[in-house]
Amino acid sequence: MVCRYCQRIIISLLPLVVSPLAAAEGFVPWQAVGDSIPQPLGGLTGDASRGREIARRKDLGNCLACHRLPIPEAGFQGTVGPPLDGIASRLNAGQIRLRVADESRRIPTTVMPPFHKDPTTLNQVADDYYGKPVLNAQQLEDVVAYLMTLQ
Amino acid sequence: MAKLLKMGMMLLLSPLIWADQPKSGYDYLQAETQAMQDDEFANPGMATVDMGHALFNTPGNNGRRCSDCHGEDGEKLDPKKIARYPIYNPELGRPFTLQQQVNFCWEEHLDNIPFVPGCTELVALETFVRNRARGEPVNVDISGPMRPFYEAGKALYHTRFGQMNMACYVCHDQYAGQYLRGQILTEGQTNGFPEYRLGSGRITSLQRRLEECLRSFRAEPFERDADEYIDLEVYLNARGNGLPIETPAVRY
Numbered sequence: 001m002v003c004r005y006c007q008r009i010i011i012s013l014l015p016l017v018v019s020p021l022a023a024a025e026g027f028v029p030w031q032a033v034g035d036s037i038p039q040p041l042g043g044l045t046g047d048a049s050r051g052r053e054i055a056r057r058k059d060l061g062n063c064l065a066c067h068r069l070p071i072p073e074a075g076f077q078g079t080v081g082p083p084l085d086g087i088a089s090r091l092n093a094g095q096i097r098l099r100v101a102d103e104s105r106r107i108p109t110t111v112m113p114p115f116h117k118d119p120t121t122l123n124q125v126a127d128d129y130y131g132k133p134v135l136n137a138q139q140l141e142d143v144v145a146y147l148m149t150l151q
Numbered sequence: 152m153a154k155l156l157k158m159g160m161m162l163l164l165s166p167l168i169w170a171d172q173p174k175s176g177y178d179y180l181q182a183e184t185q186a187m188q189d190d191e192f193a194n195p196g197m198a199t200v201d202m203g204h205a206l207f208n209t210p211g212n213n214g215r216r217c218s219d220c221h222g223e224d225g226e227k228l229d230p231k232k233i234a235r236y237p238i239y240n241p242e243l244g245r246p247f248t249l250q251q252q253v254n255f256c257w258e259e260h261l262d263n264i265p266f267v268p269g270c271t272e273l274v275a276l277e278t279f280v281r282n283r284a285r286g287e288p289v290n291v292d293i294s295g296p297m298r299p300f301y302e303a304g305k306a307l308y309h310t311r312f313g314q315m316n317m318a319c320y321v322c323h324d325q326y327a328g329q330y331l332r333g334q335i336l337t338e339g340q341t342n343g344f345p346e347y348r349l350g351s352g353r354i355t356s357l358q359r360r361l362e363e364c365l366r367s368f369r370a371e372p373f374e375r376d377a378d379e380y381i382d383l384e385v386y387l388n389a390r391g392n393g394l395p396i397e398t399p400a401v402r403y
Contacts, residue, residue: 065332076333080326104316111322113315113368122316129314129369 027119028137035106036094040144041116041137051146054139061115061135061143070150080111088148096147100140116140173391176337176402179328184349188401196278196347196399199354203279206272211261217276220260230284234396237385239296245378246300246385250277250356268376274356278345281398289342289396291389304386307379313370334403339364340391341384343400350403357384 028042040046055063056071063069066080087096098105102114115135119125135143177185187193207217207225221227233249240247247255250268253276258265266273293301308319322331323339330336344357355363358380362372373379 076330078332079330080336109321109325111317111325113317117316119314122314123310124312124370125314126366126369126371132314134314134369 026131026136027116027133029118030097030101030116032098032105033094035098036092037097037101038094040097040141041101044138044141046138046141046143046145048142048145048149050139051142051144054135054143055146060139063143066112084147085150087150089151093144093148097140097144100135100143100147115143173340173394174327174338175340175342175391175394175397177343177397177400179335179337180401180403184401184403188397194347194399194401195352196345196354196401199275199278199345199347199399200282202272203275203277203282206276207279211257211263213262215261217256217261225280225283228280228283230287230396231290233281233284234287234290235292237291237297237300237381237388241296246297246381248381248384249281250274251376253277253280269356269358274345274354277356278354278399281345281396284396285398286395288393289388289391291385291392293385293389297385300382300385301389303378304382304384307383308386312365313368315368315370317368317370319364338391339387340394341387342391342394343397343402345398346400346402348402354399357387 030037030041031039052071054060055069056074058065063084064071064074064077066078068077068079068083068085070085071077091099099112101116103110103112104114104117113134116133116137119131119133125131177188180188187195191197204224207221208223210216218225236249236252237246238252239245250273254265254268254273257263257273257276291297291301311318319339322336326336327338328336341357344360345354346360347353348355358375361380361383365372
């Protein structure tokens, strides 16, 4: 395993060596307006069926740990967060984007993990995840597209 | 306005309700698991108590055994003192955990090479010793020199860590009783440690449990016996003052 400090150096050099990979893993800055991020991250278009898969998988979104979603094959679904069925009739895409990217902007004591927050603002991240947001920009847009299908 | 008033009332009342009545993880278990914990013969953690008991009666390099001072079955150990750990150690100027105390005796009084913190034998001895105080209410004194370490632990409990930017309080103070997938969240009390975990099938020390919580939100755990873990143990044990010691508790 590479130590955190070496990793920091490697990560800072990474864009020079393998820029496509770095782009896939890295953080794309966003701008909040009120309680929303109106613009899709990096101008990307989300894919709802990929988003459903990301929301289900424990190693990706793991949204089901806390929320109920219309994904019947997934078994146990958590009760920590509000159920998300019908979320798109309550919130628009920009509002959903902010809540998934960083819910602590709205609710400082939230338990919901920020899925696309500037990694340099995070504390004591495990080596394997150092320097990366939980979901990359494309994955985040995929999840937003999926939630937008839940009318 | 009515909403504001209601919120104000809740803010006023909630610290009272909650500071006075900590709730053991036991209360969140299914009845069969509670029965398993309560029955000495069914509790799988008792195998570790037996292992600790054997070590307690094993001669050290100078021929002495723990039992020479504390009785063959530890009957000369005072449950009230066991329930006070971590205690202040004036020589260190820091808190001393029960596990550190056991390791100290092992080295100083039996002339043995000290154990690596958290290793199987040391946790077994700790489990045996804390089991002697089963039922005794946890009673950590944070009024004197322990106060700053309690405050440091409390600050850590409220610090966000890891890629998922989580803090202990966001799960264990806000969502006790709710489900994280199939797992029920509890207050994260420490009165049952070392405890037997049905999921992994092994005895788990408090520091190992904290490592698991930290890893679960993708934070780098601290080194074994780091000041942070000791301070957290002071805070967590004191937060559960009054809860009966359950060692070895059975948990999921």
